Amino acid sequence: MTPPTTPITPSSGSVLDEHRTSPGLLLALIGQEAMRRLRDAHTAHNLKPRQFQILGLLHDHGGLAQRDLVGTMGVDPSIIVTLLNPLEADGLVARERDPADRRRHLVTLTAAGERHLADASAAQKQAEDALFAALDTDQREQLRDLLLALRDGLAVDPESACSAVAETVRYG
Amino acid sequence: MTPPTTPITPSSGSVLDEHRTSPGLLLALIGQEAMRRLRDAHTAHNLKPRQFQILGLLHDHGGLAQRDLVGTMGVDPSIIVTLLNPLEADGLVARERDPADRRRHLVTLTAAGERHLADASAAQKQAEDALFAALDTDQREQLRDLLLALRDGLAVDPESACSAVAETVRYG
């Protein structure tokens, strides 16, 4: 990525001025930056955001079939496979057949996976603190409340990928 | 994209509970959704977000060398080329040599480009209204102020792509 150099000061009176400071674009771009920073925190622990999310889900539920991950994360089964393979190779998760239904592969978090998740989680927390350094405690709470309201409003829309957001708001 | 099906209710008392509702992840995921909706609005007008951004910059400045777009948008020169080619083929922008420095290609917005930008801009505005439907006017202002503060805080950091965000907060 080429770093930005000479910024161009926008002229005034533009037809599009209102868009420049619109919450929608601010939200999209700042959200991108937030994701980038969280991703960097995860990359430092050799994890993609989706892999971090998987570890978190396994931590919470103790063991899930890949089909469950597909449903919860809203991601294609083939993607789940490519995400799990390196995790398994690194010994962070284990795959075993479900005795009750041998089609299902139960995925569980290993002890090493638990430790790794805790480490990555701490790194993510640190990245978030840096991200919100400009806001005081009250402002952070304000922002979180607004975002939660926004999220719930979006989740109502049935025909949007945002139901996935609403259900799996965690870990990036 | 496989649509999410059965959501898994998170167990309580998780080590990671706090992360789930953390503003950082909310911000990243809701921002993603915002970007997705804005992108859809642009796609309906046969534009990628970056192309919409280019049209907006040209509108504001009346004519820019590709190098200026590179600097402002923080995007590689080769990307600028691939973005401009279809715009020029569609007659939305024009490329001509800068007489003062024949290395530079001055890019300008055509009349058709102006009209197209106005249309796409209206569509974006509509998408934003839907995005923030859950918030009343006061809440929208609150959110915008918080995001602006956050943006300014991030812009201070010199070693981040966010300076590009700060300078070009517009059009996706």
Place this chain on the structure above:
DNA sequence: TATTGTTATACTCTATAACTATA
């Protein structure tokens, strides 16, 4: 020699479909 723009290449991410094994 440095800069502007272009082309070519490769790598990542993801969407789709075909395949297997189990039910």
Place this chain on the structure above:
DNA sequence: TATAGTTATAGAGTATAACAATA
């Protein structure tokens, strides 16, 4: 036949390097 998982393929997006034209 339907479902869980896997593999293969193709497309978009982008990062990198090499190149042509101009300064």
